[in-house]
Amino acid sequence: MKKELDKITPLEKDFPRWYTDVVKNGNLIAYGPTKGTLIFKPNSYGIWELIQENLNKIFKEKGVQNVYLPLLIPESLFALEKEHVEGFNPELATVTHVGNRELSEKLYIRPTSEVLFADFFKNSIESYNDLPLIFNQWANVLRWEKTTNPFLRSREFLWQEGHTSHADPLEARKFTRSMINTYSKFLKNYLAIPTIVGKKTPHEKFAGACSTYTIEAMMKDGKALQAGTSHYLAQNFSKPYKITFKNKENKEEFVYQTSWGVTTRLIGAIIMTHGDNRGIIIPPRVAPIQVDILELFAKKSPRVSEVAAKLQSELGRKYRVRLDSSDKNPGYKAANSEIQGVPLRIEVGPRDLENDMVTIVRRDQVETKILVKLDQVKTQVGQLLDQIHDDLYAAAKQRLDEKTIYVYNYDDFKTNIEKQNFVIAPFCCSEQAEEDIKAETGATTRCIPKILDKPLKNAKCIYKHCDSETNRYVVFAKAY
Amino acid sequence: MKKELDKITPLEKDFPRWYTDVVKNGNLIAYGPTKGTLIFKPNSYGIWELIQENLNKIFKEKGVQNVYLPLLIPESLFALEKEHVEGFNPELATVTHVGNRELSEKLYIRPTSEVLFADFFKNSIESYNDLPLIFNQWANVLRWEKTTNPFLRSREFLWQEGHTSHADPLEARKFTRSMINTYSKFLKNYLAIPTIVGKKTPHEKFAGACSTYTIEAMMKDGKALQAGTSHYLAQNFSKPYKITFKNKENKEEFVYQTSWGVTTRLIGAIIMTHGDNRGIIIPPRVAPIQVDILELFAKKSPRVSEVAAKLQSELGRKYRVRLDSSDKNPGYKAANSEIQGVPLRIEVGPRDLENDMVTIVRRDQVETKILVKLDQVKTQVGQLLDQIHDDLYAAAKQRLDEKTIYVYNYDDFKTNIEKQNFVIAPFCCSEQAEEDIKAETGATTRCIPKILDKPLKNAKCIYKHCDSETNRYVVFAKAY
Numbered sequence: 028m029k030k031e032l033d034k035i036t037p038l039e040k041d042f043p044r045w046y047t048d049v050v051k052n053g054n055l056i057a058y059g060p061t062k063g064t065l066i067f068k069p070n071s072y073g074i075w076e077l078i079q080e081n082l083n084k085i086f087k088e089k090g091v092q093n094v095y096l097p098l099l100i101p102e103s104l105f106a107l108e109k110e111h112v113e114g115f116n117p118e119l120a121t122v123t124h125v126g127n128r129e130l131s132e133k134l135y136i137r138p139t140s141e142v143l144f145a146d147f148f149k150n151s152i153e154s155y156n157d158l159p160l161i162f163n164q165w166a167n168v169l170r171w172e173k174t175t176n177p178f179l180r181s182r183e184f185l186w187q188e189g190h191t192s193h194a195d196p197l198e199a200r201k202f203t204r205s206m207i208n209t210y211s212k213f214l215k216n217y218l219a220i221p222t223i224v225g226k227k228t229p230h231e232k233f234a235g236a237c238s239t240y241t242i243e244a245m246m247k248d249g250k251a252l253q254a255g256t257s258h259y260l261a262q263n264f265s266k267p268y269k270i271t272f273k274n275k276e277n278k279e280e281f282v283y284q285t286s287w288g289v290t291t292r293l294i295g296a297i298i299m300t301h302g303d304n305r306g307i308i309i310p311p312r313v314a315p316i317q318v319d320i321l322e323l324f325a326k327k328s329p330r331v332s333e334v335a336a337k338l339q340s341e342l343g344r345k346y347r348v349r350l351d352s353s354d355k356n357p358g359y360k361a362a363n364s365e366i367q368g369v370p371l372r373i374e375v376g377p378r379d380l381e382n383d384m385v386t387i388v389r390r391d392q393v394e395t396k397i398l399v400k401l402d403q404v405k406t407q408v409g410q411l412l413d414q415i416h417d418d419l420y421a422a423a424k425q426r427l428d429e430k431t432i433y434v435y436n437y438d439d440f441k442t443n444i445e446k447q448n449f450v451i452a453p454f455c456c457s458e459q460a461e462e463d464i465k466a467e468t469g470a471t472t473r474c475i476p477k478i479l480d481k482p483l484k485n486a487k488c489i490y491k492h493c494d495s496e497t498n499r500y501v502v503f504a505k506a507y
Numbered sequence: 508m509k510k511e512l513d514k515i516t517p518l519e520k521d522f523p524r525w526y527t528d529v530v531k532n533g534n535l536i537a538y539g540p541t542k543g544t545l546i547f548k549p550n551s552y553g554i555w556e557l558i559q560e561n562l563n564k565i566f567k568e569k570g571v572q573n574v575y576l577p578l579l580i581p582e583s584l585f586a587l588e589k590e591h592v593e594g595f596n597p598e599l600a601t602v603t604h605v606g607n608r609e610l611s612e613k614l615y616i617r618p619t620s621e622v623l624f625a626d627f628f629k630n631s632i633e634s635y636n637d638l639p640l641i642f643n644q645w646a647n648v649l650r651w652e653k654t655t656n657p658f659l660r661s662r663e664f665l666w667q668e669g670h671t672s673h674a675d676p677l678e679a680r681k682f683t684r685s686m687i688n689t690y691s692k693f694l695k696n697y698l699a700i701p702t703i704v705g706k707k708t709p710h711e712k713f714a715g716a717c718s719t720y721t722i723e724a725m726m727k728d729g730k731a732l733q734a735g736t737s738h739y740l741a742q743n744f745s746k747p748y749k750i751t752f753k754n755k756e757n758k759e760e761f762v763y764q765t766s767w768g769v770t771t772r773l774i775g776a777i778i779m780t781h782g783d784n785r786g787i788i789i790p791p792r793v794a795p796i797q798v799d800i801l802e803l804f805a806k807k808s809p810r811v812s813e814v815a816a817k818l819q820s821e822l823g824r825k826y827r828v829r830l831d832s833s834d835k836n837p838g839y840k841a842a843n844s845e846i847q848g849v850p851l852r853i854e855v856g857p858r859d860l861e862n863d864m865v866t867i868v869r870r871d872q873v874e875t876k877i878l879v880k881l882d883q884v885k886t887q888v889g890q891l892l893d894q895i896h897d898d899l900y901a902a903a904k905q906r907l908d909e910k911t912i913y914v915y916n917y918d919d920f921k922t923n924i925e926k927q928n929f930v931i932a933p934f935c936c937s938e939q940a941e942e943d944i945k946a947e948t949g950a951t952t953r954c955i956p957k958i959l960d961k962p963l964k965n966a967k968c969i970y971k972h973c974d975s976e977t978n979r980y981v982v983f984a985k986a987y
Contacts, residue, residue, distance in 0.1 A: 059577035060584050060626050061614060067575040069642075076573065093556065095547040097539035098578075098616075098647055098663055099600075104540050117606040120579075122616070125651040126597040134541060136578075136602070136616075146540050162549075167578055167647065171605040183577055 035366075037304050042248040049298055050177045053307045054367050063175035063182035070307075070367055071178070071294050073315025075185060078293060079165060081217055081312070082187065085209060091163045091189060096143045098167075099134040104142055107267040111141060114234020118170040120182075136169040141235060141260070141286055144190040145268035152282065154273040155194040159202070163189040178295030179252070179507050186290035192282040194272060196261065199283035203259040206287040207240035210255035218293065219310040219419040220244050220300050221427050222254055223449070223502060225474025230458045236286075237261035243473045243502065245427045246299035249447030251473050251504035254296050257287035295507075300423050301391070307368035308390050310419055311412040316349045318342055318408060319364040323357045323376035334385070334401065335375045342408060365390060370415050371408060391415055431502075433481070437491040440503070444470045447505060451476070453486035454501035460490040464503070473502040515846075517784050522728040529778055530657045533787045534847050543655035543662035550787075550847055551658070551774050553795025555665060558773060559645060561697055561792070562667065565689060571643045571669060576623045578647075579614040584622055587747040591621065594714020598650040600662075616649045621715060621740070621766055624670035625748035632762065634753040635674040639682070643669040658775030659732070659987050666770035672762040674752060676741065679763035683739040686767040687720035690735035698773065699790040699899035700724050700780050701907050702734060703929070703982055705954025710938045716766075717741035723953040723982065725907045726779035729927030731953045731984035734776050737767035775987070780903050781871070787848035788870050790899055791892040796829045798822055798888060799844040803837045803856035814865070814881065815855045822888060845870060850895050851888060871895055911982075913961070917971040920983070924950045927985060931956070933966035934981035940970040944983070953982040 035052060038045040050056050054070035067075065083093070099122060106112055115138045122134040137143065144162065151160065165187050172180050189206065193199040207224055214220040222242035232239035236258035244254045264270070265281040274280045301308040311317055320338050325331040332352060339350045349369075351360050357374070364372045374386040385404060387397040389411060399407050431449040434440045443450045445468075454460070454472070465471050478500050485496040515532060518525040530536050534550040547555065563573070579602060586592055595618045602614040617623065624642065631640065645667050652660050669686065673679040687704055694700040702722035712719035716738035724734045744750070745761040754760045781788040791797055800818050805811040812832060819830045829849075831840050837854070844852045854866040865884060867877040869891060879887050911929040914920045923930045930950070934940070945951050958980050965976040 057627060057630060059579075060581050060623065061577060061579050064577035064579065066577070066627055069572040069574055072573050072575050075575075092549040093552050094549055095552050095555075095665065097541060097544035097546070098649070099539075099541050099544065101540050119606060120602045120614075121604040121606075122600045123603045124601040124613075126599060126601075133604075134600070143540065147537060147546055150537060169578070183579070185575065 035304060035306055038247060038302070045304070046299060047177070049302055049306050052366055055294070055307065056177050061182070063172065065177055065181050065183070067185075067291070070315060071291075074294050074297065074309060074313050075291055077313040077315065078217070078289075079187070082213060082289070085213060086163055086189075089161070089205075089209070091161050093164065094162050095164050095166065096140055096147060098137055100137055100142055102133040102135065104146060105135055108142065108235050108264055110263075111235035115139070115170070118172065120169045120171055137166070138168055138170045139286075140164065140166070140168075140188055141190065141264055142268070144286075145264045145270060148190075148192045148282065149268055149270045152192060152270060152272050155275055158194040158272060158282065159191055159198065161189070161191045163187055176295075176507070178298070179292050184291050186288050188288040189286060191285045192265070192270065193284070194274060194280075194282065196283040199261075199285050200259050203238070203240060203257045203285045203287070206285070207242060207255065207257040210257070210287075210289060211242045214242065214244065214254060214293075215420065217310065217312045218297055218300075219416050219423065220254070220296055221420065221424040223427075223431075223474060223476050225476035225502060227474055228456045228461065228472045228501065230461045231472055233258045235260065235263055237263060241474050243504075244296050244300060245423075245430060245449060245504075246296070246507065247302070247426070248299070249430055249449075249504070251449065251506040252292070252296050252299070253473070253506065254293060255287075255289040258285060260284040260286060301419050302368075305362075305393065306366040308419065309368040309370060311370040311416050314368070314370050315347060316367070316369045317347045317371065317412060318349070319369045319372040320348060320350045321357070321360045321364065321372055321374050322350070322352045323360070323374050325352065325354070328377040328380065330380050331375050331377060334380060338373060338375070338385075338404060341405060346408060346412070361388070365393060371411055373404065387411065389415055391419060434489065435486065437489055440489050441468055444468045444503065444505065449473070450503045451478075451500050452489035452503065453483055453497050454499060454503075455488040455490065455493050455495045455497050456499065456501065457493070460488070460493055463492070464490060469505050470503040471506055473504050473506065475499055475501050515784060515786055518727060518782070525784070526779060527657070529782055529786050532846055535774070535787065536657050541662070543652065545657055545661050545663070547665075547771070550795060551771075554774050554777065554789060554793050555771055557793040557795065558697070558769075559667070562693060562769070565693060566643055566669075569641070569685075569689070571641050573644065574642050575644050575646065576620055576627060578617055580617055580622055582613040582615065584626060585615055588622065588715050588744055590743075591715035595619070595650070598652065600649045600651055617646070618648055618650045619766075620644065620646070620648075620668055621670065621744055622748070624766075625744045625750060628670075628672045628745075628762065629748055629750045632672060632750065632752050635755055638674040638752060638762065639671055639678065641669070641671045643667055656775075656987070658778070659772050664771050666768050668768040669766060671765045672745070672750065673764070674754060674760075674762065676763045679741075679765050680739050683718070683720060683737045683765045683767070686765070687722060687735065687737040690737070690767075690769060691722045694722065694724065694734060694773075694776075695900065697790065697792045698777055698780075699896050699903065700734070700776055701900065701904040703907075703911075703954060703956050705956035705982060707954055708936045708941065708952045708981065710941045711952055713738045715740065715743055717743060721954050723984075724776050724780060725903075725910060725929060725984075726776070726987065727782070727906070728779070729910055729929070729984070731929065731986040732772070732776050732779070733953070733986065734773060735767070735769040738765060740764040740766060781899050782848075785842075785873065786846040788899065789848040789850060791850040791896050794848070794850050795827060796847070796849045797827045797851065797892060798829070799849045799852040800828060800830045801837070801840045801844065801852055801854050802830070802832045803840070803854055805832065805834070808857040808860065810860050811855050811857060814860060818853060818855070818865075818884060821885060826888060826892070841868070845873060851891055853884065867891065869895055871899060914969065915966065917969055920969050921948055924948045924983065924985065929953070930983045931958075931980050932969035932983065933963055933977050934979060934983075935968040935970065935973050935975045935977050936979065936981065937973070940968070940973055943972070944970060949985050950983040951986055953984050953986065955979055955981050
């Protein structure tokens, strides 16, 4: 590997450059040979594997069954749901040839798999007894985006996409909402990321959905990142794709559907929520390496390697541990662990060992050296990993709370958007107003949150040219 | 789900139809909308997830790091290794357009990723200190095969592909061989499938490899299935792709490489190694459901549901358990469990419960009912699952041994190939002889095995038109 720990631009100075420097230097990505494609290196793919492992456990409790559907969608199959086609058509990578032979029908690389699941459901369902069917797949999808950004917007990305069919529209709506809450909890409990849960405005909903729920996270620069979505599709796909079931009265009825997903952009969310000027900080529960053990000055005392190996074996039973026993200098080893975002490092050196101690350093508080007795290391590591998770979450939550501002007139709105805050305002939700506001301020509607403590009644819409009254708050922000 | 348990054609009568019936009825596959593509339903995708989970553990011990590389290969990148290009060109699905726009360069959907890894290695390696690099990815690949067969040969399949770079050719060769042995052990210990390990003849090796090692399994019809391969690539890719490192003498040298993989065809191997006229039999260690608990006549006694729920919760802590508490009839429930290949089922019924007992049935011995005291169930389940694994392996091994025949003349060769045996014979390994034999008998060379107990010395080549002498045995068989 190219060994220099390249300098990382300070995030206060240039946030986008900071981000690019972090992803390139943290053993996270390399660029693929096609523009806008990524190589997920071990440190980022490892995070994704842990996201998969933990979400799979949660999905299982919700009765989700994993399946795998094909990559390619025949043009004729894709064409049936009009709004969906219009939404995705310009971004579709299209297979026209095999070898030198032209195919009789174009094949699209899936940008999402609603239509493939529609075809599958159609052939799997006979009666209400078969429902609900709750499927999920982990897959790669392609969307030929014009501008790309590692993890956040790349032409190929990895995700899970869940697809369900129900006999009852209320059950389907309930499932849609329960899944967005599942995602919100997952981000809190595993990625230490707080989110605002809400519904997209009609203008921002998924192409083909009846309604879209979203979780919105705030990055360190104040911009919003849509971190997961759950769609109630109603019968928008079941009608054109003829997915029917016999109901209890033995009558044919179209099924009610949902779909929901999170993607590898969660890795970008981790970086921009927790990272600092030394690079990424990975929340402990999804860190591929939770503890780096560094041998320091091992040549000066044979005990260094002995103790390091013993710690590796003992901690390795419970945690994801890596040992650096190379003869590189201590400064390099520490910087290498930091830039890869490993939550804890244990420095094993001759001087500490004289007192039967080692030094533990938290990635999120690198200035503090924690001296720990050897027989206390195991307990301390467990506690520290939990503490890091909690502290990362608390810091992100505090920032989100402090930078989320209620406004009731357009001037305050503009001022706060300029400060890169989340702005909550009464809004009429007209498409024209959304477009005008975006053109003027760069802000988009993120969601209509459920706000219980500040009920609105007949408030004036925030938009300057709008005279309507509304009971609805909407979250606005600049967004990734 | 379509609920009828369709009849399965007896395997003695029509093996290919038996296979198709088994895959369609075992909750294993549905056909995708593009010819030659598959939907992996929960029962087959579940097997694949367990293969992944267990192989990942084994890989980790070998120092393998998981990564993910892009799906698309630019034409210019693919073109550099000539033999590789010729091998794959006719099968390449080619992206030429995005939306209505023609791309400036064709993009191939990966049929395998040697060239993508080549590009990645090139940018990752500076000196011998960086080596070896041992990567693996779990991915979908496409090869536009003319004839397709579920799991065995489909246009899109799932696999893992490992790719390594080494400073030392001997180390790389050793790694190639160690990986084929790893696969062989994995098939034995997890899939209960015995294999013959050997080297491919030059004619059958991977396009671009210096040498290819293979594991060959024998299906119930006597045909061979190549179940995993490991290639020593030497410098065949590192030279055209300019993957160099500075060696200890500080001179630029090309790296030495390997690649190795197993695919979802392993699911086909499971079916055709262990299956019977009731459908698939899944080896316990990769069975998505290891134990089906069936409530029988639950309305006659409330204890049925109580005991079934208690067993589910107790066994569920250690095993993958499913409860069928529906009011379908006992015969249907049993057949449904059998056709999905669940290794064990526990029938909980009022009559057995009067004696505090339940009935356990092994999927591989459905005629035998095992009456077990309630307090013995947990112990028995563990023992029976291990016993099923061992018995499945022993039966497959016995068949492989009995149907592997040494021959020393061409007439015996032909007779035994007609009987669908594996034939081991002295062979010169000329390409012409291989092609003639294939045209005349349908058999191909499977591998050159290491045979220690029957040394050959200057034996006459088996092929009728060949006069050369050889020290080499070669395994021939008809193959999938």
